[in-house]
Amino acid sequence: xxxxxxxxxxxxxxxxxxxxxxxxxxxxxxxxxxxxxxxxxxxxxxxxxxxxxxxxxxxxxxxxxxxxxxxxxxxxxxxxxxxxxxxxxxxxxxxxxxxxxxxxxxxxxxxxxxxxxxxxxxxxxxxxxxxxxxxxxxxxxxxxxxxxxxxxxxxxxxxxxxxxxxxxxxxxxxxxxxxxxx
Numbered sequence: 001x002x003x004x005x006x007x008x009x010x011x012x013x014x015x016x017x018x019x020x021x022x023x024x025x026x027x028x029x030x031x032x033x034x035x036x037x038x039x040x041x042x043x044x045x046x047x048x049x050x051x052x053x054x055x056x057x058x059x060x061x062x063x064x065x066x067x068x069x070x071x072x073x074x075x076x077x078x079x080x081x082x083x084x085x086x087x088x089x090x091x092x093x094x095x096x097x098x099x100x101x102x103x104x105x106x107x108x109x110x111x112x113x114x115x116x117x118x119x120x121x122x123x124x125x126x127x128x129x130x131x132x133x134x135x136x137x138x139x140x141x142x143x144x145x146x147x148x149x150x151x152x153x154x155x156x157x158x159x160x161x162x163x164x165x166x167x168x169x170x171x172x173x174x175x176x177x178x179x180x181x182x
Contacts, residue, residue, distance in 0.1 A: 051087035057147030058092040065172040069099040094126040
């Protein structure tokens with residue numbers, strides 16, 4: 001699970017130069033100014049709040065409407081979460097592309113369909129269950145999970161799934177996505 005969290009971090013920073021990455025990390029920790037030009041005097045600057053991450057169980061969510069796999073449902077959930085101020089990431093089982101389009105689809109293809117960058121979508125390897133990756137990612141990010149799965153098989157190693165509100169249930173009613181974010 002630690003490897004999954006490290007893998008997600010590496011994917012998030014992949015493609016950035018070492019200098020750019022170091023500058024971004026210093027900016028996050030308030031060690032350098034993030035604006036260009038001379039320093040401003042007498043102004044208080046606020047750090048933006050950290051993102052409210054949420055991990056979406058894409059293989060579960062795609063079946064919410066009529067129990068048929070539909071990428072549009074996942075897209076509607078991502079849009080709803082983004083509008084609510086969350087930074088969603090989506091994890092799919094390896095067979096998600098087959099269920100949706102009859103052929104394998106990787107992170108980039110599904111991310112493009114969802115309007116998310118590649119580093120926020122993950123298709124687990126064939127033979128690897130998505131649940132432990134979802135749970136480890138949520139734990140590493142301090143995030144909640146969107147799924148109708150109750151993760152009963154994982155309660156011993158991930159007791160947080162039993163906490164009220166940690167797993168956000170949802171569905172589709174009258175063509176509209178709803179999420180129980182209470």
